[in-house]
Amino acid sequence: MKTTFRIAGPFLLAALIWLLAGCGGRWAPFPVTATATVAPPTATATEPPAPTATITAVPPTPTLPVVTEEPVLQCTPPGCASPNVLTCPDGDCPGGCGTVCSPPSEMRAPDFDGERAYDDLLAQMALGPRIPGSPGHTAAGDLILATLDDLGWAAEEQPLSYQGVEGRNLIARANEGAGPIIILGAHYDTRAIADQSPGEQATEPVPGAVDGASGVAVLLELARTVDLDDIPHEIWLAFFDMEDQGSGGMPGWDWIVGSTYMANNLDVQPEAMVLVDMIGDADQQLYYEGFSDAALRAELWQVAANLGYDTVFVPEVRHSMLDDHRPFLSRGIPAVDIIDFDYPYWHTVEDTADKVAPESLERVGRTLESWLENKP
Numbered sequence: 001m002k003t004t005f006r007i008a009g010p011f012l013l014a015a016l017i018w019l020l021a022g023c024g025g026r027w028a029p030f031p032v033t034a035t036a037t038v039a040p041p042t043a044t045a046t047e048p049p050a051p052t053a054t055i056t057a058v059p060p061t062p063t064l065p066v067v068t069e070e071p072v073l074q075c076t077p078p079g080c081a082s083p084n085v086l087t088c089p090d091g092d093c094p095g096g097c098g099t100v101c102s103p104p105s106e107m108r109a110p111d112f113d114g115e116r117a118y119d120d121l122l123a124q125m126a127l128g129p130r131i132p133g134s135p136g137h138t139a140a141g142d143l144i145l146a147t148l149d150d151l152g153w154a155a156e157e158q159p160l161s162y163q164g165v166e167g168r169n170l171i172a173r174a175n176e177g178a179g180p181i182i183i184l185g186a187h188y189d190t191r192a193i194a195d196q197s198p199g200e201q202a203t204e205p206v207p208g209a210v211d212g213a214s215g216v217a218v219l220l221e222l223a224r225t226v227d228l229d230d231i232p233h234e235i236w237l238a239f240f241d242m243e244d245q246g247s248g249g250m251p252g253w254d255w256i257v258g259s260t261y262m263a264n265n266l267d268v269q270p271e272a273m274v275l276v277d278m279i280g281d282a283d284q285q286l287y288y289e290g291f292s293d294a295a296l297r298a299e300l301w302q303v304a305a306n307l308g309y310d311t312v313f314v315p316e317v318r319h320s321m322l323d324d325h326r327p328f329l330s331r332g333i334p335a336v337d338i339i340d341f342d343y344p345y346w347h348t349v350e351d352t353a354d355k356v357a358p359e360s361l362e363r364v365g366r367t368l369e370s371w372l373e374n375k376p
């Protein structure tokens with residue numbers, strides 16, 4: 001999160017009073033008027049001045065709303081004559097003594113590697129189409145489970161049956177019990193027909209490099225890189241089955257079957273759900289998706305901007321999608337779909353690995369990693 005620092009006027013005034021009092025080594029009453037003077041002590045003085053009435057420090061009445069959510073840190077680097085009551089965590093004091101600290105540069109740098117994620121994408125592509133009920137689909141599920149197992153994530157299968165076809169969602173959990181649950185999701189099946197391709201190609205399967213493999217690749221590389229130790233959340237990686245067969249993809253099938261099944265069978269209430277779908281395009285454009293939770297998507301796009309991705313992550317609604325985030329929204333879970341729907345090879349035979357850039361995978365992966373690792 002970006003931390004904001006603000007000058008609290010009343011606080012500075014109180015600090016000034018403290019300093020003036022403290023520098024003199026004794027507690028002296030303030031001059032009441034501008035013309036009041038303090039008589040210099042003389043050698044002949046024999047009596048201490050009569051004690052005045054008990055001085056009670058009356059805090060000034062704030063005329064502006066008092067900002068309490070962030071402490072105002074003030075600089076005390078070596079060489080400053082008047083140390084203040086608070087210090088900068090890293091001593092970074094660009095404005096000089098007594099000024100407000102610069103925001104600490106504590107944001108952890110993400111480790112997510114786009115090239116490694118691209119290898120995870122190629123490994124899925126090597127299996128051929130991942131159509132529910134097909135050998136490639138079974139192999140893709142096994143590959144995801146084996147990868148997660150190698151990385152030490154506890155992965156489980158959630159079997160489901162639909163239209164006579166057996167399928168499974170795959171759910172990996174880490175940091176169990178550490179705090180509220182955050183679900184990151186992606187679908188791993190690929191569409192049975194490339195009905196956006198012309199002519200006879202329209203009955204061939206979609207290879208699913210962007211639409212399928214790219215989201216899975218991001219989740220697997222996140223499993224490899226996210227620093228779980230300091231994250232006060234339980235993290236689930238959900239690999240949804242049977243997302244992409246609606247509107248005649250397979251006869252009589254609907255969209256988002258696996259995610260609907262998972263959401264309907266949740267016995268917990270996660271804090272947030274983030275879906276990554278179709279995010280690998282080399283010509284990446286990530287606009288807000290229309291149904292996504294407004295606060296959560298703004299938070300994620302701000303993290304992306306902090307990482308320098310603001311030309312790709314555009315904070316404006318462009319498309320509104322029926323996608324795997326919707327069943328979670330229906331259950332009152334704040335959910336966001338990170339999707340690049342400006343992809344000319346969508347549901348065509350040309351959705352192949354050469355359309356994907358490792359940098360695109362990396363931008364999305366680093367945004368999610370940074371969000372998780374710096375989230376309070």
Ligand SMILES: [Zn+2]
Nearest residue numbers: 191211244347
């Ligand atoms: Zn699709």
